[in-house]
Amino acid sequence: MKKFAALITLVTIIISLHAQLTNSVNYKAYFENKTMRVDYFHSGTATEEHFALDRIVNDGPWSGSMTQLTDNLDLGLYFLEIKDRETDQTIYSRGFASIFGEWQTTEEAGEIWGTYHESVRFPWPLKPVKLMISKRDSSNLFAKIWETEIDPASHIVIPAENMKKYNVLSVLENGAATNKVDVVILGDGYTADQMKKYHDDAERLTKSLFEVEPFKSHKNDFNVRAVDTPSEVSGVNKPHPGVFKRTPLSVSYGAFDSERYALAFDNRTIRDVAATVPYDFMFILINEQTYGGGGIYQLYSTVVVDNKFSDYIFVHEFGHHFAALADEYYTSDVSYQPAEIKVEPWEPNITALLDKENLKWKNLVAKSTPVPTPWEKEKHDKYSFEIQKERRELRAKNVPETEMEALFEREKKELTVLLDNMEYSGKVGAFEGGGYMQYGLYRPYADCIMFTRNKQQFCPVCRDVVSKVIEQYIK
Numbered sequence: 001m002k003k004f005a006a007l008i009t010l011v012t013i014i015i016s017l018h019a020q021l022t023n024s025v026n027y028k029a030y031f032e033n034k035t036m037r038v039d040y041f042h043s044g045t046a047t048e049e050h051f052a053l054d055r056i057v058n059d060g061p062w063s064g065s066m067t068q069l070t071d072n073l074d075l076g077l078y079f080l081e082i083k084d085r086e087t088d089q090t091i092y093s094r095g096f097a098s099i100f101g102e103w104q105t106t107e108e109a110g111e112i113w114g115t116y117h118e119s120v121r122f123p124w125p126l127k128p129v130k131l132m133i134s135k136r137d138s139s140n141l142f143a144k145i146w147e148t149e150i151d152p153a154s155h156i157v158i159p160a161e162n163m164k165k166y167n168v169l170s171v172l173e174n175g176a177a178t179n180k181v182d183v184v185i186l187g188d189g190y191t192a193d194q195m196k197k198y199h200d201d202a203e204r205l206t207k208s209l210f211e212v213e214p215f216k217s218h219k220n221d222f223n224v225r226a227v228d229t230p231s232e233v234s235g236v237n238k239p240h241p242g243v244f245k246r247t248p249l250s251v252s253y254g255a256f257d258s259e260r261y262a263l264a265f266d267n268r269t270i271r272d273v274a275a276t277v278p279y280d281f282m283f284i285l286i287n288e289q290t291y292g293g294g295g296i297y298q299l300y301s302t303v304v305v306d307n308k309f310s311d312y313i314f315v316h317e318f319g320h321h322f323a324a325l326a327d328e329y330y331t332s333d334v335s336y337q338p339a340e341i342k343v344e345p346w347e348p349n350i351t352a353l354l355d356k357e358n359l360k361w362k363n364l365v366a367k368s369t370p371v372p373t374p375w376e377k378e379k380h381d382k383y384s385f386e387i388q389k390e391r392r393e394l395r396a397k398n399v400p401e402t403e404m405e406a407l408f409e410r411e412k413k414e415l416t417v418l419l420d421n422m423e424y425s426g427k428v429g430a431f432e433g434g435g436y437m438q439y440g441l442y443r444p445y446a447d448c449i450m451f452t453r454n455k456q457q458f459c460p461v462c463r464d465v466v467s468k469v470i471e472q473y474i475k
Helices: 002-023 099-103 192-209 267-274 310-323 377-397 401-420 460-474
Strands: 031-044 049-058 078-084 090-096 114-125 129-136 142-150 168-172 181-188 222-227 281-286 293-296 300-304 431-434 437-443
Touching (some): 031 099, 031 267, 049 142, 078 114, 090 114, 099 114, 114 129, 168 192, 181 192, 181 267, 192 222, 192 281, 281 310, 293 310, 300 310, 310 460, 377 401, 377 431
Parallel strands (some): 181 222, 281 300
Antiparallel strands (some): 031 049, 078 090, 078 129, 129 142, 168 222, 431 437
16 A cells, blocks of 8 residues: 555656646747837726737846746736747746736726736747737636737837936845846835935835745845836825826826725836836835825735835735735725626635635645634624724815824724634634625635734735745746
8 A cells, every 4th residue: 555655656746747847948949038028008898808019129138037937826817828939839928917907897897998008028039929818717717818929020029128227226136137036116206306215215115025924034035126217296196185296107096996096007108117127026116195005916016105004005015916915805995896706716815615625725724723714703894894984984084194094003903902812813714704705705814914904924825825926936
């Protein structure tokens, strides 16, 4: 029996090694050391979408891994594949999400058409390739929705480098871009006289990220650089309270009619500025105090810098952008239309628990922990919904931000006591409530930075996902 088990183990190892060898791509056989950026327009409604090529440009030296070229993480709403045209072999792939993909879930998308400018980036191919974008279907499996051919020798491809240069601050340097995770920080709403403040904010918030695991243990695997884009005005656009401004990166609160959701829609400008340095991930600092931010997987994260909870927002939003982590809260107002739960969500930190025997994080659940996992949900929900009511009333009165911060502090104090003193506090399980859904979706931990502002830390499940993403860039 032991010999049979050993044989099975050996066969499993051989199959695994064969898969790794089969999926490996020789970088030098297919690519040169440049980054190809394909800009396109993504248009449609809640039920359809279309793509139109804008331009293809040289985005600078390649900063990603030269060995981890194909993506096996199964993250993101969309999936990019670059295929060799002659052999149809996938030579590069990455999952990603987009503003358009989020917009499709809003009420507005059911009434009008929308268009968003987007980009995908990959190593510069030596020969003609096929670019294919797939999207998750009703079964959460990727299905092709757009394909186009690219010949790097074509006259429509622009190999010239972007000659516009910006001042760069090196926040953290640990080695060559191709075996490090490279983060670029941009700032919006900072005047020329506020560049020192911008640099201080970049260094302060970067420090806060590397105080949180698993970033803390992997600090030496990161490079962080900040690029200056001085603005004519201080602060950014805030349409809900009637504060209107135009800034270099076009950051604005009020995305999808959510007063706290801050996004930037001038994708071409943002990409051109970011390409001043090698980058894999992007953070945009907002020179404001009003609570807000945003994060989209493989696009960027945004964070307000002068709020009492800026450190929390910085790490929370980076969880979205870096590791495709879902929001685990569900009592706050959001712009998205809740969908009927028919399949298991693709996000790694929420589950519909349709098959509890195969819970996606079951390897982290102790045998003594029941699934679903009991917790003080009724008490939490009653208190949290009351807080959200107060929050809406304060925003309607346009009170000073300090009053909103005081409300959040009171909420934090109350919920920390509740969530830290339950039978299964500190244990991985399946706690009902998550992904904007009060019922029907479950999160892995009673409390996590993706659920509340209580703690500046990720739960074990989120840490595990973040670590896997890091590994994709440092080997």
